Amino acid sequence: MKVFRAFEYRRGTTILHRVDPRSKLVYLILFTVLTVYFTRLLALLLVFLSFLPMVYIGKISARWKQSLRGSLFFIVFIFIFNFIPTAYLSGNIYGAAISAIAMSLRFLNLISVFSIFFLTTSPEDLTQSMVQLKIPYDYALTFNMAMRFVPTLSREAQYIMDAQRSRGLEMEKGNFISRIRNYIPVLIPLIISSFRRAELVADAMESRAFGASKKRTSLYILKMGRRDLLFITVALASSLALFAVNLFL
Amino acid sequence: MVLAIIEVKGLCYTYPESETPSLIDIDFRADPGEFVLVTGPSGCGKTTFCRVLNGLIPNSYGGDFKGTVVVDGMLTATTPVYELAQHVGLVFQNPENELFCTTVEREVAFGPENLALSREEIMMRVEEALETVGISHLKEKSPEELSGGEQQKVAIAALLAMKPKVLVLDEPTANLDPVSAKSVLELMYRLNEKNGVTVILVEHRLEMVSNLVDRCIVFDAGRIIADGAPREVLYSEKVSELGVGIPKIVQVSKHLSEFVGEQLRFLSSDELASYIRGRRN
Numbered sequence: 199m200k201v202f203r204a205f206e207y208r209r210g211t212t213i214l215h216r217v218d219p220r221s222k223l224v225y226l227i228l229f230t231v232l233t234v235y236f237t238r239l240l241a242l243l244l245v246f247l248s249f250l251p252m253v254y255i256g257k258i259s260a261r262w263k264q265s266l267r268g269s270l271f272f273i274v275f276i277f278i279f280n281f282i283p284t285a286y287l288s289g290n291i292y293g294a295a296i297s298a299i300a301m302s303l304r305f306l307n308l309i310s311v312f313s314i315f316f317l318t319t320s321p322e323d324l325t326q327s328m329v330q331l332k333i334p335y336d337y338a339l340t341f342n343m344a345m346r347f348v349p350t351l352s353r354e355a356q357y358i359m360d361a362q363r364s365r366g367l368e369m370e371k372g373n374f375i376s377r378i379r380n381y382i383p384v385l386i387p388l389i390i391s392s393f394r395r396a397e398l399v400a401d402a403m404e405s406r407a408f409g410a411s412k413k414r415t416s417l418y419i420l421k422m423g424r425r426d427l428l429f430i431t432v433a434l435a436s437s438l439a440l441f442a443v444n445l446f447l
Numbered sequence: 448m449v450l451a452i453i454e455v456k457g458l459c460y461t462y463p464e465s466e467t468p469s470l471i472d473i474d475f476r477a478d479p480g481e482f483v484l485v486t487g488p489s490g491c492g493k494t495t496f497c498r499v500l501n502g503l504i505p506n507s508y509g510g511d512f513k514g515t516v517v518v519d520g521m522l523t524a525t526t527p528v529y530e531l532a533q534h535v536g537l538v539f540q541n542p543e544n545e546l547f548c549t550t551v552e553r554e555v556a557f558g559p560e561n562l563a564l565s566r567e568e569i570m571m572r573v574e575e576a577l578e579t580v581g582i583s584h585l586k587e588k589s590p591e592e593l594s595g596g597e598q599q600k601v602a603i604a605a606l607l608a609m610k611p612k613v614l615v616l617d618e619p620t621a622n623l624d625p626v627s628a629k630s631v632l633e634l635m636y637r638l639n640e641k642n643g644v645t646v647i648l649v650e651h652r653l654e655m656v657s658n659l660v661d662r663c664i665v666f667d668a669g670r671i672i673a674d675g676a677p678r679e680v681l682y683s684e685k686v687s688e689l690g691v692g693i694p695k696i697v698q699v700s701k702h703l704s705e706f707v708g709e710q711l712r713f714l715s716s717d718e719l720a721s722y723i724r725g726r727r728n
Contacts, residue, residue, distance in 0.1 A: 209549070402545040417569050
């Protein structure tokens, strides 16, 4: 559950927080594409290093590290499942290790770029930018709500786990399969309570005139400024540079 | 006679997929500016009644709905909830499910934004609502950082921004500590007294409210079993038979009445205290 908490937005005043979500979306797309496109370890490492200044500027290092720590399980998983088959098929242990590390790093990069984006972008700004990108408000709001209730649900999951543990459910008992099965008594109450909560939230929204008019007003309109131009320029330039470096590596 | 702001006639309601009706033969009328306390054991139909008043029932819930409910001149069964929302505000039990924005300001603006008002008008309404509730200083905060009482005040401000004439509160203090509960209830009293908002308050903390309200109705098993001044209602036979949620002060008064041989009907510990002080002198 910690993985989710690491994506939770908290207000800030750094330049990264103030840049328009649409500019950050450009950054997100560019660096996601680079990460997926690159296969060499060194290139992926460079991409990873490029996140460090971003994390520093946005003052999000603590939670970024948390997100990396939270994904440790997946990284080990990815490493093993890449290493063993490649090493077995090619017989080249060194090469297999390098490519498995590259794959794990690729995953770390994806986690990082998304975490930079979500940690510095308020759900409302994101929703608003979606609306201004002509995405229907209902879809934008659905997305906003999903983000809003992630921490709530993760807290609830924790409560349910505690409750089931106190009734004697042993979550860490047994082999891989039965451990997964142990989660069923947590998941079922969680799903039911989520549906119930969804109904209550819908009631609250309707009670505040949700859906009253086809074209609702937005209190704040996002405007791209010089800051955004600069941000996009830097993002484009650095990704082109990384691309070039990858060609000559 | 004044034109009623809420008029419920012959209301029977059964939730879809439910066998037993949740509300039976409800007749209820409230005049503008009234402060009505609603109480009764849990599962007696109070929450259902709240949903009826702002049109969630039958518009969103469906089910078997008989009778008529007219609020501020509108027949709820044929008026969309978003229309009714501008006349009746509903405050829920758990503020966690009511608030979904990252700042208090945006939270309060959500309703007026839906109404497609102009930006200036929204700003004005937000300021006004925050001021009325007394939380202007929290404008930039995130609802998650606030205490339960403050959250509930944000929820109330968010409704006031739509300028409703009626506020319906479904156990707004259920998740609050006594101090926050008191301040929320006092806010309701002020809104009623000063701003003339009609208030329908479902509440279990009777000691805190029974001396603030004009009228008290008691639900049991889907019916209204008592309706009148709190002093009459709380000391009536029917209500003492229920035994649930009756303020301790009522019990104390009854015992004391037997003891001193005189009919005592206190509603607050203050009243009791001043009586005792009077006896001593």
